[in-house]
Amino acid sequence: MGKAVKITASAHYVPERIVTNNDLSQIMETSDKWIQAHTGIRTRHFAIDENTSDMCVKVAEKTLKEADLTSSELDLIIVATITPDSLTPSTAARVQQKIGANKAFSFDISAACAGFIFALSTAEKFIRNGNYKRALVIAAETNSKMMDFKDRTSAVFFGDGAGGVIIEGTENSEDEMFIAENLKTQADAEVIHSGQIPPLSRIDAENYPRLDAFYQNGHAVFDFVNAVIPRHIQNLLKDNSLVPQDLDLVIPHQANLRLIEKIAVQLQLPLKRFATNIETNGNTSSAGIPISLDEVLKQGQKKKLVLLTGFGAGLAYGSILLDISKFKYTGK
Template sequence: MTAVKITASAGYLPEKVVTNDELSQLMDTSDEWIVSHTGIKKRHYAIAENTSDLATKVAQKLLQQAKLAATKIDLIIVSTITPDALTPATAAIVQKNIQASNAFAYDLSAACAGFIFALATAEKFIHSGMYQRAMVISAETNSKMMDFTDRTSAVFFGDGAAGVILEKSAGNTAYLAEKIATQGNTEVIHSGRVAPLQKVAADNYPQLDAFYQDGRAVYNFVTNDVNAHIAEFLADNGVKPTDLDLVITHQANLRLIENIAQHLALDIDKFAINVTEAGNTSSVGIPLALAQALEQGKRPKKVLLTGFGAGLAYGSILLDLSEFGK
């Protein structure tokens, strides 16, 4: 079995910080309401930066941290639901920006579970033995897809990027187990839908819809399906919740993370949390929290990553990062 390791982990948040009070000037909401319902205090918005710009900054950080030339990267996957364009892939723009001339690159769309799906995909390429190194980046500019009259969605989301470099290892593997799943549901969460052509006319042009989520349905999905998924995943791999050194879930909102902690009967201190300061950054939340934990010097032996989002897509990965940086 081919062993893999994570050799670099980095994140980036745009400079512009948007507080709850600022959003209350755009819609009927307040700092008190947002904090009590979501735990979110602020978020970052990309101003004059697109998704590829954020992803490129993370890619450059990863190369510097791993002390690698861009030409050593074989594969770049960018997980995003807010790409620069439908085509070309945002990952191809990142490849060009960092001059990773030996890599092939493409985007992956699995919403807030995107990093889980992308990391699982990259691991298979490395596991095949045909490729040595993969760069996996989640990048989102959620702000450009928001309807700022919709307080049920707009108050949650922020922008950012984060990722890892995954490579073949001659030692112990960092990638222990995974389970990913999808329930076909196009109504609970959707964004950027393009309507089919109704007639051939000169005034036809593509239009995208803004981000939408049914908050109650999302809550029920997480508290029922996702919690059951986590319990089954851990049991299938002979892991008790108390065996976990670190848990990183999708940073949907603080209340959902608290619910998952309660379901696992774990102290919230075992959970990496950035949603309070960065908002819901969609697929970015998990790799950003991972980068923040590793930057703080944590080297957890058993790490649970769980993502969930539109699709409905969800999944978990179990990692051993005790040898990160060695």
């Protein structure tokens, strides 16, 4: 029988620079009124002279302090990101080097806005089999560096940030926090894409690597989420003899406040049962869920049944059902 798995620490970080809707209206044709009406976003944070691995390191240091661990006690580091420092080495390897986690192995996961769900699920399997004891799972995005600021339909949504957790294996079955999960990909490479790299068209001394900015078909994303995600959540709950009303809290991908409101209506849940930070952080892609999770865990409220649900490019989506009532915040 495998180990029980629990979350032992959490943390998040957002850059100091706050960018308002009015700030964006100075560089593109938009307004605070339009952005708030269509997205619910008031502000977001942009990383200046700071890359994805830098934000990851801040989260790593906070979680290690909270868990009273040294970096050498980590066995695994996974970073979920679609805005890495580089294609290679992985951002996780850069984080490992920067924090001195000399006994760990590390890699990145790319599942867009569902990245934290996929990364947490992957780490949980490594820990549960008993071969590894502790994993650091971080989702971090420097979305600002991938934006086309002439594309007002996308650029107004996004912000930068990072969040993560440390998970551990334990012999005590009563410590188990992971209840169920369901991960899916509805393959479609055109609805959302970023960083596409074209192949060579000829061998030429002028060839140089180039990639494209972030793009999304907002209407197609909205339709996909409305049609698929509520049913996905309901099916996961049904498979575990639960209904939406059993949930104490839903921590969704922070895509768009209006979209979260639609999901709440379809699940017949009040919006107050949804944790949101998009109003002040914008859409931080994969980082939005762990940022919210950390905020919830630090509130000290003993929520029991919590659903994490993410969806994004790929089209990748997934949910994890947690019992967070057993989380012990040390206050460090």
